[in-house]
Amino acid sequence: MFLEFKKEVERVLKEALEKASYEYKGVDLEESEHADLASRIAFSLARPYKKSPAIIAEDIVNHLAIPVENTLIADAVAVGPYINFFVNDSFLQKTLQAITGEIAPPEEKREKIILEHTSANPDGPLHIGHLRNAIIGDVLVRVLKRAGYEVETQYYLNDMGRQIAVVVWGAERLAYDETKKADHAVADVYIAANRMLEENSELLDEVGELMRRYEAGNEEVVQKYEAAVQKCLSGIQTSFERLNIQQVVFVWESEFARRGAVKEVIEELKQKGDIKREGAAILLQLEGIEKALVIQRTDGTSLYTTRDLAYHRWKGKNCDRVIDVFGKDHELVSQQLAKALELLGVKSPEFVIFAFVSLPSGSLSTRAGRYISADELMEKIEEQAYTEVDKRRSDLDESKKREIARKVGIGALRYDMVKVSPDKHIVFDFDDALDIEKKGAPFIQYSHARAYSILRAAEEKGYAVSEDYNAALLKEPSEIELIRKLSKLGNIIEEASANLKVHQVAKSARELAETFNLFYKDCPVLTAEAELRKSRLALVDCALIGLRDVLDVLGIEAPDEM
RNA sequence: GGGCCCGUAGCGCAGUAUGGAUAGCGCGUAGGCCUCCUAAGCCUGAGGUCGUGGGUUCAAAUCCCACCGGGCCCGCCA
Numbered sequence: 001m002f003l004e005f006k007k008e009v010e011r012v013l014k015e016a017l018e019k020a021s022y023e024y025k026g027v028d029l030e031e032s033e034h035a036d037l038a039s040r041i042a043f044s045l046a047r048p049y050k051k052s053p054a055i056i057a058e059d060i061v062n063h064l065a066i067p068v069e070n071t072l073i074a075d076a077v078a079v080g081p082y083i084n085f086f087v088n089d090s091f092l093q094k095t096l097q098a099i100t101g102e103i104a105p106p107e108e109k110r111e112k113i114i115l116e117h118t119s120a121n122p123d124g125p126l127h128i129g130h131l132r133n134a135i136i137g138d139v140l141v142r143v144l145k146r147a148g149y150e151v152e153t154q155y156y157l158n159d160m161g162r163q164i165a166v167v168v169w170g171a172e173r174l175a176y177d178e179t180k181k182a183d184h185a186v187a188d189v190y191i192a193a194n195r196m197l198e199e200n201s202e203l204l205d206e207v208g209e210l211m212r213r214y215e216a217g218n219e220e221v222v223q224k225y226e227a228a229v230q231k232c233l234s235g236i237q238t239s240f241e242r243l244n245i246q247q248v249v250f251v252w253e254s255e256f257a258r259r260g261a262v263k264e265v266i267e268e269l270k271q272k273g274d275i276k277r278e279g280a281a282i283l284l285q286l287e288g289i290e291k292a293l294v295i296q297r298t299d300g301t302s303l304y305t306t307r308d309l310a311y312h313r314w315k316g317k318n319c320d321r322v323i324d325v326f327g328k329d330h331e332l333v334s335q336q337l338a339k340a341l342e343l344l345g346v347k348s349p350e351f352v353i354f355a356f357v358s359l360p361s362g363s364l365s366t367r368a369g370r371y372i373s374a375d376e377l378m379e380k381i382e383e384q385a386y387t388e389v390d391k392r393r394s395d396l397d398e399s400k401k402r403e404i405a406r407k408v409g410i411g412a413l414r415y416d417m418v419k420v421s422p423d424k425h426i427v428f429d430f431d432d433a434l435d436i437e438k439k440g441a442p443f444i445q446y447s448h449a450r451a452y453s454i455l456r457a458a459e460e461k462g463y464a465v466s467e468d469y470n471a472a473l474l475k476e477p478s479e480i481e482l483i484r485k486l487s488k489l490g491n492i493i494e495e496a497s498a499n500l501k502v503h504q505v506a507k508s509a510r511e512l513a514e515t516f517n518l519f520y521k522d523c524p525v526l527t528a529e530a531e532l533r534k535s536r537l538a539l540v541d542c543a544l545i546g547l548r549d550v551l552d553v554l555g556i557e558a559p560d561e562m
Numbered sequence: 563g564g565g566c567c568c569g570u571a572g573c574g575c576a577g578u579a580u581g582g583a584u585a586g587c588g589c590g591u592a593g594g595c596c597u598c599c600u601a602a603g604c605c606u607g608a609g610g611u612c613g614u615g616g617g618u619u620c621a622a623a624u625c626c627c628a629c630c631g632g633g634c635c636c637g638c639c640a
Contacts, residue, residue, distance in 0.1 A: 032583080040582060046620080053582095053620090082583065121640065161640055281638055290564075294638040304640045328634045331566065355567070356634065363634095392602070408602085419588095420575065423567060425633055432574080437602060438589060446602050454599050499579080507576065510587085517603060526599050540599095562602070 001095040001487040003494070005072045009037050009085045012073065016063040017041075022049070022056075035084030036484065042081045053081030087487075092480065093471035095487040099542040111320030112150045115141055118248075118325075119156040122232035123163040124187030126239050127371035128428050129327065129357045129364050135417040135555070136354055137325040138245045139502040142553050147497035152319070153248045156311060159229040160254045161304060163367075165210045166193050167228045168221070176231070181375060183235025186228065191369040215301055225254075239374050244410060244555045253307055261310040262302050265344070266295055272343050286339040293336045305333060309340055316346035323500070325352045352500050354422035360429065372428065378410065384434045385409035388442075389562065396561075404559050411441035411556035418554060419506040440510055441556050444547065447513035447520075448558045451544040454525050456560075458537055461526065465541045469534040478519040479539060485515045486546045493553065509550040516543050 006029065013027045022045055032038035042057035049056065057078040066073050074088035117137020120130045137153070144151050158164075167186055170193025176185040197203055213221040233250065240248065256262055266282065269275070274285040276292060280300055283292040295306045315322045326334055331353055338348040358364060364371045386405035393401065416433060419440055420426065436442060455465065474480065492508045495501075525536040548558045 026580085028580085030580095030582095034583065038583085043582065043621085080583075158640065163640070276637095278638085283637060290636075292637055297638050299638090301638095303638065308640095328567070330635090330640095332635050333640095335566095353567085358633085388602070392600085421568095424575080425568065432589095435589085439602090440588080442602050443588095446600080450600060450603085457599055503576085507587085514587095520599080521604055524599065561600080 001072070001091060001098055002484075002491045005087055005091055005487075006037060006491075008072050009039075012064060012066060012076075013039060013041070013060070013083070015065060016060050019065075020059055020063040022060070032082075032084070034079065034082070036087045037085045039083040039085070040081070042078075042083065046081075054078070057081050057083050087484070089472055091487070092474065092483045095483050096471055096538060096542050099486060099545055108148060109150065110148045112152070113144060113321045113323055114152050114154055114315045114319040115144070115323040116154045116156055116315075116325065117141075119158070120236070121158050121161065121163055121366070122183075122186070122229045122236070123167055123190045124232065124366045124371075124373075125181070125183040126236055126374040127364055127366065128374065128377060129371075131243075131374050131377070131413075132354055132357050132417050132426070133325055133327060134240070134243065134245055135414050136352065136422060136502055138243075138555050139414075139418050139505065139553065140323070140325065140352065140500060141246055142555060143493055143496045143502060143505060146493045146553060149321075149497070153246060154315075155248045155250050156308070157229065157233065157250050157252050158304065159225065159252050160214065160257065160307075162207070162211065163190065164225050164228060165207050165214065166190060166197070167232075168224045169193055169207050169210055170196070171224075171228060181235050181238065183232045183239070184373065184375070186232040186235070187366065187369075191367065194367050211301075239378075242378055242410070243374065244414070244557065246555070251311065253311065256307055256310040256314065257302065261314065262307050265306060265310045265313060266302075268344055269295060269340065273340070284340065286336055286343075289332075289336060289339060291332075293340065305336065308333075309337060309344075312337055312341055312349060313344055313346050315349075316341060322347065322349035323352065324349045325354070328353055328355045350500065352422060355425040357426045357428050360427060372430070377430075377433065378413065380430075381413050381434055381436065382406055382409035384436055385412065385442075388437055393562070404562050407557040407559045408436065408442050408445060408562065411445055411551075412436040412439045413441075414554060414556055415439065415441035415444075415506060418502050421501075421503050440506065441551075441554075442562075444509050444513040444551060445556070445559055446562060447516045448544065448547040448551065449560060449562045450520055451516065451540050451547060452560045454540050455537070455544065457526055463526070463533060463537060465537050466534065467538075469538045470531060471535060471538075473532050473535040474539060476519075476523055478515070478522040479536075482515050482519045482539065482543060485512050486542055489546055489550060492550075505550070505553055509547075509554060512543075512546060512550060516547065519543070 009029065010027055017024050024041060024045065027039055028041040028044065029037050029039050042053040042060065045056050046053045061076055061078040061083055064076050066076060072087055072091040074086045076083060076085045115137065118130055118134040120126055141151050141153050167190050170189040174189050174192055177188060210221060214225060269284055276283040276285060279298050281294060281298045282296040284295050285292045293305060294303060297303060324334065334351050341348050382405050385408040386401065389401045389405045389408065416439065474483065492505060496505045523536060525533060525540060528536055551558045
């Protein structure tokens with residue numbers, strides 16, 4: 001509803017500006033603590049018209065014609081240089097009526113987007129760095145879908161790199177520990193194999209031999225590669241499910257190699273690009289990037305970046321927008337990718353780059369075994385959540401407590417990852433991550449549980465939520481504030497999808513919960529007089545829907561009690 | 563050395579795209595609130611040279627320049 005209000009304010013303001021004969025560029029509207037919407041336009045008119053901003057603001061307000069009926073605006077006043085607009089009762093009423101299910105049901109279909117996230121190498125379990133990628137990506141997918149886009153989520157599976165050769169080589173000497181989760185068993189072998197190779201460098205030839213046989217299409221080797229990748233992948237999928245990551249399509253890198261797409265890309269770049277040769281190696285000089293990009297090795301084999309190029313060319317041809325969620329370490333690669341795609345005449349991706357997650361002891365490395373796995377973290381955080389639930393709700397049975405602990409634990413983890421701007425480098429501290437009592441997600445989930453409990457109690461007393469209520473009775477500041485916040489949910493999705501900034505959604509979710517808590521404290525529902533009770537019940541119902549929905553955008557489950 | 567990013571209260575952050583109303587929030591800290599729908603809540607304090615120095619502007623955390631501190635990256639790894 002807020003968007004409609006904003007549009008009307010814009011229209012009315014423009015009419016007034018014309019009537020008062022001001023020439024203007026924009027109407028300069030902002031959300032404000034002093035009003036529902038405020039305009040700063042008087043500042044920019046002050047210089048050309050040689051009058052003080054306050055006088056201009058006053059003048060504009062005098063020319064304002066707020067419609068008498070069928071309007072969302074209650075009033076507009078000049079406060080110094082600012083013009084403050086306020087919503088009316090019908091705005092509040094319409095906001096509540098409009099909340100029936102999901103945020104801003106997308107009326108028109110927008111473009112198709114292929115969004116890539118995580119794409120971790122299948123040489124071990126997801127670690128906390130991948131977690132940041134996966135969760136930012138997943139929330140972005142949810143936001144874009146709500147904004148009306150058709151989104152396909154892809155995970156690019158690097159199934160032909162050197163690290164898979166090392167896993168295959170290692171698996172021939174060391175057995176997988178079948179008692180372990182598959183991806184962890186793969187990591188054990190990978191780490192042990194790397195150690196053996198470090199200690200005994202002549203063994204490296206054997207890995208090289210494996211790689212040559214793979215490239216040559218040796219069936220036995222190809223099959224071993226696939227088996228290793230598949231094994232690891234099954235473990236990663238399990239982690240995704242536990243994390244509540246929405247469905248992703250795994251795209252196998254080797255597909256593109258087999259289809260000949262990589263060769264096509266090299267040929268095309270040779271024709272269109274600024275090519276340098278060093279022996280059999282082929283280098284591509286890209287405009288504005290100092291370092292040339294190697295697109296073919298001296299031994300004639302392809303590189304990751306070239307294969308990635310083939311993949312991106314395919315993506316670009318199969319959708320309207322390509323979005324990649326990449327780590328900061330891939331920033332240069334992403335620029336090269338974009339330039340090379342430009343050469344190929346394919347649309348370039350939009351990048352969401354997030355800064356690194358490191359441990360107090362330094363950077364993460366799967367190869368060195370220096371990482372904290374997503375599974376370990378989920379395990380511990382759910383356990384921590386369980387002790388918190390148990391502390392408060394010893395009345396609940398075991399399975400219920402476990403269920404709440406799972407929702408709270410995973411929720412806290414997801415919120416933690418998404419609440420910070422992707423630009424910020426994170427030093428992961430285990431104790432801090434586990435300190436979920438005061439964390440964002442449980443706070444929001446708790447508000448939801450409180451709303452639910454009011455409705456549950458109301459039902460027991462025979463007070464049904466009905467459409468038949470008088471919104472005009474909701475006059476308490478905390479009631480109005482809650483409705484205002486609810487009215488902005490659609491706007492929040494719209495902005496987050498336009499900016500590809502998911503941490504703003506996390507912040508808004510928290511603010512909505514905060515506002516609900518104030519209402520909860522100030523406005524008794526069940527003991528209120530009958531008509532007011534009906535209105536408040538309707539408001540609680542709307543808040544419940546809003547809270548659940550905004551949590552869902554964050555991929556966080558909403559417990560009915562906690 | 564070069565490119566990109568970060569620097570805001572003891573700690574962790576929002577605000578910077580589009581400069582404007584007393585710079586917000588969480589944790590921690592000092593204190594207060596459960597005869598009343600769940601206290602994982604609410605309220606009141608203390609705590610700030612917005613890294614430093616210049617510049618632009620009526621107005622700078624926000625824009626420009628330089629510097630300091632930290633991170634990531636810099637041709638045949640992925």
